[in-house]
Amino acid sequence: MQNPLLHPQQLPPFSQIKVDQIEPAIDALIEENRHLVNALTETEQDHDWDSFVQRLEDTSDKLSYAWSIASHLNGVMNSDELRQAYNACLPKLSAYWTEMGQHKGLFSGYEALAKSEHFASLDKAQQKVLQNTLRDFKLSGIALPEAEQQRYAEIQQRLSELTNTFSENVLDATQGWYFHTEDPSDLQGLPDDAIEAAANAAKTRELDGWVITLDFPSYYAVMTYANNSAVREQLYRAYSTRASDQGPDAGRWDNGPIMNEILALRQELAKLLGFTTYADLSLATKMAENGDQVIGFLNDLAEKSRPVAEQDLADLTAFAKELDGTEQLMPWDVSYYADKLKQSRYQVSQQQLRPYFPLPKVLNGLFGIVERLFGIRIEEQADADTWHEDVRFFRLSRDGETLAYCYLDPFARSNKRGGAWMADCRDRRRLADGQIQLPVAYLVCNFTPPVSNKPALLTHDEVTTLFHEFGHGLHHMLTRVDYPEVSGINGVAWDAVELPSQFLENWCWEPEGLALMSGHYETNEPLPNELLENMLAAKHFQAGMMMVRQLEFSLFDFKLHQCFEAGVTDVQQVLDEVRKQVAVMTPPKENRFQHSFGHIFSGGYAAGYYSYKWAEVLSADAFSRFEEDGVFSPTAGEAFRSNILEKGGSAEPMELFVAFRGREPKVDALLRHNGIVKAA
Structure with a gap:
């Protein structure tokens, strides 16, 4: 064979x-x-x-x-x-x-x-x-002397090993700890599906009672709904110290030395190539012109967002005190009381919304929205050969012409990396005989699997995640560029690559879009008007705190890669200083978020995490055209498909954006969409 x-x-x-x-x-x-x-x-x-x-x-x-x-x-x-x-x-x-x-x-x-x-x-x-x-x-060092080229090669090889080890440590640390209980009071407040999932997790370990793991759906349920503060604290401390020198598995999978070696090698690599810092090297292939522009952009957002975040925290603190007499709000209390405050203020929660977002309905709605926007038909291919029984396979076509295929692997399970992502299986390209090789995408999520006889029920946040990754997928699959180096997401400046993904999220907040993707899993009844109105009213709930959290990650990443000096720079100190600038709640000293920050230590976002906010300026302003023309405007949809999705990396992102929008982007829509400034 x-x-x-x-x-x-x-x-x-x-x-x-x-x-x-x-x-x-x-x-x-x-x-x-x-x-x-x-x-x-x-x-x-x-x-x-x-x-x-x-x-x-x-x-x-x-x-x-x-x-x-x-x-x-x-x-x-x-x-x-x-x-x-x-x-x-x-x-x-x-x-x-x-x-x-070389x-x-x-x-x-x-x-x-x-x-x-x-x-x-x-x-x-x-x-x-x-x-x-x-x-x-x-x-890649083509102009370097031979000895320096050899050092470049050694650095690249070592970096590939280190970044992979970092990722393995995070996976092992996530899988290596769990909370076991036989006391049902520890689970009070958890929804039935989370309790059932915990019972199943215990059975797979041949234990009585219930098991809560650090896989995100399991962890998230406890942090949001568990009434027992001590249980939330235990989960928080285990999760926030994964792969570090702190917490219940301190030192077992410690990424601390690995991070320092990665940073030192990146800085050495940058200097070999004639750059002052790794951040400067990173910007050589991005839209942003220099580090000052990036830091200025992030600082400006922080200055506008922090007062909103401070008010968010004050509201949450006052609510927790009023509800339970809580004098000091701790990090493991935030999600719990935020959900309670959201219910109190808007009579809506993620758990209330779950029954209206069964995965089959959400997928049908997603595909229907894509068809209306871009004229793309998406059909499941039932006989595909896949790596797991949960995986599904789809064909994308337009006017009868097959354009691409994609796999969807939706559920969390053991030995699967956490998070959500799109990756390319195959690129579009023209073959030597003139035929076209069609693109194929992997779409991976970690949703809670179906339990009992129910379909998988998604939170609205998870619906948004699915749309986000499918936006990346459309960028890869709808390209009409025939050269793999610039087809799909290839060759796209990293700080523009999030444009299609963040753009597609907007339909998760539009009543016309929500009508297509929601329906009660038992009756198919639409989202009740009152619940819909409350959900939309709550869109900007805690938006300030969410914004400064992302700015904390972005500033930490960029400043770390700007200032790192081996043997001198303390990674934790850099993070602490950024938190003083932008965070409104300081985590415990043992918190080691950075030890599992895979985006920058094992992914492609090193000195580029700011790209999420940079591209959000593009995506928010792009969507503002649909706000003006109609959320299902065929003219706007055709323009986005032909100028953005089909062009891939074949032209500079600003050139493509201007071709679509008729002008350069403005930050106003981002601030409005995030609730930082009020709509006029």
Whole structure:
């Protein structure tokens, strides 16, 4: 049987993939790529797009495809065997990618093509590929002396190992602790489905009673609904000290030394490439022009938001004292009393909304909204080969033409990384024979699975998460760019990549959109008008506190990467100083949020977490056109699809935004949508 990891034109036959196939497949593809690169560059010759770039794309796409499958399975079906195979491939891939980034013959070939007469005959997307590639060669150390190139390679390999270990530690720490009780009073206040899930978790461990884990749905239910403050505190302290030197598993999976080494290596890498800080290196591929602009942007939002956040906290503190006589509000009390205050003020809570958001109804509504906005039809393909029985597979089409496919893995389970994300399985690209390889996306969430005979019931927050990730998916799947380096989300400036995801969230707050995605799971009755009105009225509830929390993360990330100096900078001190500036509630000293901050230590957001707020300016202003034209305006929908979703990274984000909106973005809509300033 041929190795199923080697055929990107086919959909992955997951049932046929064996863990012991991964490393040999990666080895074979690396050697195939090396052989082609050497053949194309060993003699000086004039190249055109087809004889050079197309051939390189053909072979590198196979490697990208195989590694996307291995990486995906490592995240959603983690096991000791898979982890071992994945880790065995990391140093080989790091060495290969560094080698290609510093390959002088390859660089010369791209540079010659960019300077040739042939360049003028290329379309705009092809020219962007060449421009980006030459930029990336420089950022890969192509101009460095040999000794420094070698050090660059060593740093990249070590970083790939460290960031993966960071992620593994967070997963192990999350899975490694749980709260077991046989006392039903510990669960008072929890909704029935959370209690049933806790009973099931105990049974899987062959225990009596109930088990609460640190998987987010389980943790969130306790922090929001459990009446027992001591239980909430115990969960909070375990969750906020994961993978650190504090808490119940102190030192067992400690990411502290790993963070320091990651930061030191990033700073060394930046200086090797001629940048003062890693933050400066990060901005070389982003919309923001410099660090001062980023810090100024975040400080301005903080200045406008903190007074609102302070009032939010004062309201919450007064309510807790009035309700229970609570004199001092603690971090593990915030979600609990916020839910109670929200119910008191607006007669609405996430738990009240759950019965009206069964996952099947939400999906139908999501697909209906996408069809009305962009003319896209989404249909489930029942016979797909997947990695788990909960996974579903869908086909996207327009006017009968198949555009893309996507997998949806919706539920939390053991050995699955927490959070929600979209990842690419396969990129859209034009093949050598002229056919089009269609894009395929992975959409992953961690919702509470169905219990008893009920479908999975989502909170409104989870509905918004699903829309967010599907927005990323649309960016990947609806692209009409035929060159993988700039198709879909590829080549998009990181601080613009959240535009489609945050944009799609808006329909979760529009009555016309909510009517499509909601209906009681037993009767299909629509969301009652009173509950709908209360939910919409509560949209900006605690908005100030939520805003400063995100600004805390963004400023911490950026300032840390601006100032870090090995052996001098204390990571905790940087975070503490940022909290003094923007936070309205100081967590306990043992809180080690940063030790599980995967976005910046094992994801792609290092010195780029600010991108969420930066892109939110774009998304809020983009949606304001629909507020003006109508939330299902076909003209506005067509314009967003054709100017943003279809173009991918083939042009600069500001150019695409102006083409859609008719002007550059303004921050006003962001402040209004977040409730920081009142609508006029």
